[in-house]
Amino acid sequence: MESIMVFFVAISPFLYKLYEYIPGATGDSVSFLGITITSHGFADVSTFIWFMMGKIVPLYLLIFWFLTVKNWWYHIILIPIAMYAFQIFEVLYNYDNDIDTENLLWLLPICIIIIPFVYFLRIKLYDKYVLGIDLEAIEAELDELKAKGYSSEKTDLSSEFKDVANQKEISDKNISTGTLENFLKNIQDRIQGWLHLKF
Structure with a gap:
């Protein structure tokens, strides 16, 4: 299968120039390898x-x-695939003189399905691998807590979380106080250096 794909990728420039290699293609129809090709309005x-x-x-x-x-986003490639498929369908089965006109409306339902799907997939992957939020791990942890007898009605967990939050707030105040003291000490040292004073 891969060899066939490589072959068709390699001959794609020649297939694109196929119109130059068909003899007698300047008329309204031509027979090539037993297949009759008409101009379809061209x-x-x-x-x-x-x-x-x-x-x-x-x-x-x-x-x-x-x-x-x-890649995780490969479903979005379905949109240009559908666009080209609709354009080919329109040329072959539409008998008016306009081409590449209505395929945008045909693509709209496909875009409505694929774009949100890819976006939500991206959000899930971003949460898991960039932000480190693993919803399955959180769910497993909640199930484990429920199995231990904790529930949303009990306040044991909330009091534990409040204690942790209070300790964090106290440590944050100590850090900010220490940072302020260091800043003032540095200013004092600089002023002393400028004035050559010693206390």
């Missing part, structure tokens, strides 16, 4: 093939990327 078959290869080549490259990428 000026000629060559222009139609050029347009289609401009959609098909990025489409299959994006599909290969989607199938092989290992």
